[in-house]
Amino acid sequence: MMEPLKTHLTFGGLTQFWKHDSRETKTEMKFSTFTPPGGKPKGALIWLSGLTCTDENFITKAGAQQFLAKHNLMVVCPDTSPRGLNLPGEHDAYDFGSGAGFYVNATTDGYRDHYRMYAYVANELYDLVKSKFGVSRIAISGHSMGGHGAMTIGLREPQKFTSVSAFSPIVNPAGVPWGEKAFTGYFGADRAKWNEHDTVELIKAGKRHPAPLLVDQGTKDEFLEKQLVTDRLIAACKEAGQPLTANYRDGYDHSYYFIQSFIQSHVEFHASRM
Amino acid sequence: MMEPLKTHLTFGGLTQFWKHDSRETKTEMKFSTFTPPGGKPKGALIWLSGLTCTDENFITKAGAQQFLAKHNLMVVCPDTSPRGLNLPGEHDAYDFGSGAGFYVNATTDGYRDHYRMYAYVANELYDLVKSKFGVSRIAISGHSMGGHGAMTIGLREPQKFTSVSAFSPIVNPAGVPWGEKAFTGYFGADRAKWNEHDTVELIKAGKRHPAPLLVDQGTKDEFLEKQLVTDRLIAACKEAGQPLTANYRDGYDHSYYFIQSFIQSHVEFHASRM
Numbered sequence: 001m002m003e004p005l006k007t008h009l010t011f012g013g014l015t016q017f018w019k020h021d022s023r024e025t026k027t028e029m030k031f032s033t034f035t036p037p038g039g040k041p042k043g044a045l046i047w048l049s050g051l052t053c054t055d056e057n058f059i060t061k062a063g064a065q066q067f068l069a070k071h072n073l074m075v076v077c078p079d080t081s082p083r084g085l086n087l088p089g090e091h092d093a094y095d096f097g098s099g100a101g102f103y104v105n106a107t108t109d110g111y112r113d114h115y116r117m118y119a120y121v122a123n124e125l126y127d128l129v130k131s132k133f134g135v136s137r138i139a140i141s142g143h144s145m146g147g148h149g150a151m152t153i154g155l156r157e158p159q160k161f162t163s164v165s166a167f168s169p170i171v172n173p174a175g176v177p178w179g180e181k182a183f184t185g186y187f188g189a190d191r192a193k194w195n196e197h198d199t200v201e202l203i204k205a206g207k208r209h210p211a212p213l214l215v216d217q218g219t220k221d222e223f224l225e226k227q228l229v230t231d232r233l234i235a236a237c238k239e240a241g242q243p244l245t246a247n248y249r250d251g252y253d254h255s256y257y258f259i260q261s262f263i264q265s266h267v268e269f270h271a272s273r274m
Numbered sequence: 275m276m277e278p279l280k281t282h283l284t285f286g287g288l289t290q291f292w293k294h295d296s297r298e299t300k301t302e303m304k305f306s307t308f309t310p311p312g313g314k315p316k317g318a319l320i321w322l323s324g325l326t327c328t329d330e331n332f333i334t335k336a337g338a339q340q341f342l343a344k345h346n347l348m349v350v351c352p353d354t355s356p357r358g359l360n361l362p363g364e365h366d367a368y369d370f371g372s373g374a375g376f377y378v379n380a381t382t383d384g385y386r387d388h389y390r391m392y393a394y395v396a397n398e399l400y401d402l403v404k405s406k407f408g409v410s411r412i413a414i415s416g417h418s419m420g421g422h423g424a425m426t427i428g429l430r431e432p433q434k435f436t437s438v439s440a441f442s443p444i445v446n447p448a449g450v451p452w453g454e455k456a457f458t459g460y461f462g463a464d465r466a467k468w469n470e471h472d473t474v475e476l477i478k479a480g481k482r483h484p485a486p487l488l489v490d491q492g493t494k495d496e497f498l499e500k501q502l503v504t505d506r507l508i509a510a511c512k513e514a515g516q517p518l519t520a521n522y523r524d525g526y527d528h529s530y531y532f533i534q535s536f537i538q539s540h541v542e543f544h545a546s547r548m
Contacts, residue, residue, distance in 0.1 A: 008531035009494070015531050063337035063534065220283070257282035257289050260337065 002132060005030075011069040012037035015059055020128070024120040025082040026113065031125065032059040032077045034068055035133065041074040043162070043274035044135045045267070046121065048078070048142030048149040050168075051178075052099045055079045058143075061256040067264045071271035076129050078121060080145070082114045089185065095178055096185050102173070103149030104197045106186035115186060118197070122153045126160060139270040141165040143259060144223070147215070148173055151199040155207040163273040165214035165266045167259050168221055171233035172200040178227050203236040212243035214269050216262050218252030276406060279304075285343040286311035289333055294402070298394040299356040300387065305399065306333040306351045308342055309407065315348040317411035317436070317548035318403050319541070320395065322352070322420030324442075325452075326373045329353045332417075335530040341538045345545035350403050352395060354419070356388045363459065369452055370459050376447070377423030378471045380460035389460060392471070396427050400434060413544040415439040417533060418497070421489070422447055425473040429481040437547040439488035439540045441533050442495055445507035446474040452501050477510045486517035488543050490536050492526030 008015040013036040022029040032055045035041060045068070047058045058064070058077045068075055081101035087110040090097035101117035121140075129135060140161045142150035147169025154164030173179020174194040187193040195201035217230045224230065230246065237244040252258040282289040287310040296303040306329045309315060319342070321332045332338070332351045342349055355375035361384040364371035375391035395414075403409060414435045416424035421443025428438030447453020448468040461467040469475035491504045498504065504520065511518040526532040 008527055008529050009492075009525045009535075010531040011535045060530075061334055063340070065531075065534065066337070218283075251283045253282055255282050256334075257284040257339075260339065261283075261285045 002128075010034065010065045013065065013069050015065065017055065022120055022124060024116040024124045027082040027084055029082070029120065030055045030079050032056060033074060033133070034059060034065050035074045036069045036072045038072070040072075041133065041135050042072045043137035043139065043270070044074045044076055044129050044133065045270050046076050046078075046125065046129070046138060046140045048103060048121065048140070048146030049080050050142070050144030050146050051080070052094050053080050053146070054099070057256065061260065062263050063260040064263045064267060067267040071267055073267065073271055073274070074133060074135065076125065078125055081117065085114055087111060087114070096182050100145065100182060102145055102179075102182045102186065102197070103153060104183075104186050107190065107193060108186060108188055111186055117149070118153065121149065122157055122160065137162050137274040139163045139165075139274070141167075141266055141270070142169070143167045144254065145170055145178070148199060151213065152197050152202060155199065155202045155209055158209045163211040163214075163270050164209055165269055167216050167262070167266075168218065168223070168228055168254055169199065169215060169233075170228055172198055172229055174198040174201060175232070176227045176229060200232050200236045203240045203242055208240070208242050211273055212245055213237065214266060215244065215246045216249055216266070217246065218249050218254065218258050220251050221254045223254055276402075284308065284339045287339065287343050289339065291329065296394055296398060298390040298398045301356040301358055303356070303394065304329045304353045306330060307348060307407070308333060308339050309348045310343045310346045312346070314346075315407065315409050316346045317413065317544070318407065318409045319347055319349045319544050320352075320399065320403070320412060320414045321349050322377060322395065322414070322416030322423040323354050324416070324418030324420050325354070326368050327354050327420070328373070331530065335534065336537050337534040338537045338541060341541040345541055347541065347545055347548070348407060348409065350399065352399055355391065359388055361385060361388070370456050374419065374456060376419055376453075376456045376460065376471065377427060378457075378460050381464065381467060382460060382462055385460055391423070392427065395423065396431055396434065411436050411548040413437045413439075413547070415441075415540055415544070416443070417441045418528065419444055419452070422473060425487065426471050426476060429473065429476045429483055432483045437485040437488075437544050438483055439543055441490050441536070441540075442492065442497070442502055442528055443473065443489060443507070444502055446472055446503055448472040448475060449506070450501045450503060474506050474510045477514045477516055482514070482516050485547055486519055487511065488540060489518065489520045490523055490540070491520065492523050492528065492532050494525050495528045497528055
């Protein structure tokens with residue numbers, strides 16, 4: 001039984017917070033939604049958040065509701081990991097385990113039973129959005145670790161997601177410290193598994209999305225050089241012929257102040273393809 | 275020395291967080307600002323937040339930056355009380371002491387030395403905004419306890435504030451539980467002092483603002499009936515001839531989702547009078 005925990009009228013639509021029992025994570029999972037006025041959205045955007053975030057960050061801080069209302073879209077924002085567990089090392093760091101699910105299906109002991117955020121987003125939540133909210137067209141976007149999640153899921157399931165965008169995504173986790181740490185924890189040394197969850201590697205391996213990818217990246221992002229390495233995405237897309245609009249935004253950082261400044265263009269991008 | 279703790283480019287302007295040593299509270303005080311692109315705002319809005327809030331709530335959740343940028347206004351958001359003290363009872367409840375300064379100059383033992391949020395906002399912060407940010411026109415607004423602060427300060431200092439607005443204000447604190455508790459703590463039984471910090475009582479006593487007051491109030495606000503009592507403001511303004519635009523908003527609650535839905539109209543209201 002899925003019931004709203006809280007409901008707030010917002011720009012004539014509804015901001016809501018939900019919990020449900022997930023078959024994929026075998027935990028209770030939370031997510032937030034905004035549904036536009038009228039209750040008949042023409043499509044949904046699944047938004048995946050970054051490290052340390054929950055279902056609350058985007059819906060509270062991105063200022064997206066006004067644009068979603070205008071374009072008659074809903075948004076669905078899941079939490080970033082299972083909660084309420086106590087797996088080995090799960091709560092020891094901000095960049096692995098709780099708050100850091102990386103949108104993968106883990107294979108290591110303990111984690112394989114619950115850390116199935118790929119399947120949770122791409123299948124369970126996807127189906128729930130279609131059945132409970134009555135939308136047929138679904139796009140995907142996200143920020144940082146969530147931008148990585150949006151692009152890897154969108155490239156692997158192009159028939160399910162009408163368009164894919166990201167803010168400040170981790171485009172090559174298999175080649176940067178955040179991803180090396182998390183993937184070691186979720187997959188061990190199995191590099192083939194790593195590459196299944198790496199945007200640059202997926203594109204090199206032939207994965208494509210029929211719509212152009214849209215990426216916004218701040219030039220003053222404190223993680224750009226070491227963790228995000230956007231240029232590797234640009235090079236891989238160019239080499240592979242995957243259409244990509246990559247906007248470097250002068251002076252912007254990694255925060256939700258950056259996201260709120262450009263979220264209108266992402267909402268319009270997804271709306272125009274539904 | 276006033277230095278920014280953090281700076282985030284936002285809609286081409288700057289969201290910033292500051293701290294400084296306050297002469298009024300004799301503590302370090304924090305505030306946040308947004309300054310529009312170009313660095314020459316035509317005016318400033320001082321925003322006062324509600325119970326439990328800090329300098330972060332409005333600047334993070336209201337979605338005001340895009341409208342402030344468009345109208346070339348800055349906003350300044352102080353914290354809601356002094357911090358770092360340990361006065362008797364100061365940290366025992368959400369509605370008195372820390373996070374609950376009620377924008378008064380307290381007279382009770384201990385509090386009189388630090389809880390001078392009226393003087394801090396109306397004089398010290400006001401002067402700082404003029405001198406450090408080079409603006410000459412300043413308006414004032416706020417939410418709940420901060421709506422109370424904006425209206426009481428604006429009515430008592432009409433020559434200093436070009437216009438006054440509020441979301442979900444506590445209009446008659448001397449006659450509702452939140453105010454009775456706080457004013458007892460800040461003033462004891464001295465009812466004359468209570469009335470100096472009560473919007474309805476100030477209007478009854480002849481205080482006026484030359485611009486119409488603007489108030490937005492959600493009809494599903496969980497505090498409307500017991501704590502906010504907006505109708506008492508409407509009656510007092512009508513009786514006194516103080517122009518007031520009071521908008522009851524069907525179905526909206528007390529949250530920042532309500533504020534973000536209507537902040538554009540408040541920014542436009544203040545901008546049009548500068």
